[in-house]
Amino acid sequence: MPSSVEGKRVEFHVQARLCCSKWGWCGNTPDHCGTDCQSQYGGGGPTPTPPNPGGKGVASIITENVFNQMLKHRNEGSCPGKNFYNYNAFIAAAQAFNGFGTTGDATAQKRELAAFFAQTFHETTGGWATAPDGPYAWGYCFLRENGGGDYCKSQQAPCASGKQYYGRGPIQLTWNYNYIAAVKAIGFDGLNDHDIVARDPTISFKTAIWFWMTAQSPKPSCHDVITGGWSPSGSDSAAGRTAGYEMTTNIINGGQECGNGFNAKVEDRNGFYKRYCDILGVSYGSNLDCYNQKSYGLALSTTEEEA
Template structure:
C-alpha cells in the first residue's frame, strides 16, 4: 500500500511539471522563428526564462489532468504568440510558427511609459503596478524591465493569465474549467472556451464584431500548439458573437 501511494505521488508530481510538457526541444519547435534576424525580440525569450517564471506560479500549466494542462499551455502560448507575432500568410513554416518575434509594441523603444511589452504586451499603469507588486518588481518606476529581463517579462504574462480582474475571470480558470458563466455572461454570449480568453485580453477591440483576422490569428496559433501537444481544441474558440466585458 505504501509503495502504491508513493508511486501515485511520484506520477502526480511528474504530471504537474510544466517542463515535462514543454521541454527545451518542444519550446524550440513551438517558437522556431523567434530568433530570426527579422525579429525585433531575437535572443530575448529563452526556455530557461520561461521555466523559471512558470515555477513562480505553481498552478500554471499543472492544474487538472494531463489534457487540461496541455490545453492551458497551448492556450497561453496561442494568445501570447499572437501578441508577439512576426508571421505573415506566406511565412516559412506558416504564419503560426512566428510567435514571440517581438518584445515591444510597434516601433516603441522608450524605456519609460506603459505601452505594450513582453509576451502578453502588458499595458496601462495599473497593470504594471499590480503585476510588479505580485512578482516583487518596481514596474511603475522601471517599466522597461518587462522588455529587458526575460524572467520578469514571462512572469508578467503569467501573472496576467492567472489573475481575475473586475468582472473578468482569469484565463487560467476559464481554460481549466473552473469558471462558470454568470447569467449576464450567458446573455452576452460569453461561454466557456478559448474564445472568452480572447475577450478577456482584448475583447473591446476584437469581440462582438463578427469574423475578423485578429481573432482568427489567435485561434490559428492555439490550434497549432494543441496539435503539437496532441490534445483536442475544445468548444467555443472564437468571440465573434460575444459582447466584450464591461
C-alpha cells in the same frame, strides 16, 4: 498589439500561494507542501520526496524541444526580440505561479499551455501569411510595442517623469497602473524601471503568467476559464459568453475583437491555438471564437484599455 482606447481601471488581485520544499522546488503538490517544507501556505501531507529536476510539472509537457518547435523563428535576425525569450526563463516563471499548466488532467494542462502560448504568440508575432513554416511559427519575435507611447493615466496611478508605459514582453503589458499592479505580485520597480520587462526574460514571462492567472472583475482569469474553474453567470450566458478558448480572447481584447461577427485577429489567435494543440496532441475543445459573444465593455484588460 495594444490599442489606446480608453476605459476604466479595475483592481487586480493575485495570490501565488506556493510551498517550497527543502530541495528548492516550489509548487502546491504534497511533495512541496509536506512536513519538510522550508516555506509553505497550509500544512500537512506526507513527508516529501526529492522531485526529479527534469520532466516535472510544466517542463514535462513543454520540453525544450517542444518550446523550440513552437518557436522556430523567434531568433531570426529580423526579430527585435532575438535571443530574449528563452526556455529556462519560461520554466522559471511558470514554476512561480501555483497551478499554471498543472491544473486538472493532462488534457486540461495541455490546453492551458497551448492557449497561453497561442495568445502571447499572437501578441508578439512576426509572421505573415506566406512566412516560412507558416504564420504561426513566428511567435515571440517582438519585445516592445511598435510605435511606443506614454500610456500614462496619472489620475489613477503615478507616472515617473519621462517614462513610457507601452507594451512589453509576451503579453505586451501596457499602462502605468498595470505595471504597478504587476509589481505587487511579482516584485520589480514597475514605476521607474518598467523596461526591465524587456530586459529580464524571467520577469517578462512572469508578467504574462501573472496576467493569465489574475481575475479582473468582472472578468474571470484566463486560467480559470481554460481549466474549467469558471462557470458563466446569468449575465454571462445572456451575453453569449461560454467557457472555452474564445473567452480568453474576450478577456484579453474583447472590446476590439468580440461580438461583431468575423474578425481576422480572432482567426489568427485561433490558428495559433490549433497549431499548438496539434503539437501537444490534444483536442481543441469547443467554443473557439467570440464572434457572437459580447465583450465586457468598459472593463480593463491587463494589456490595453477596451472600448
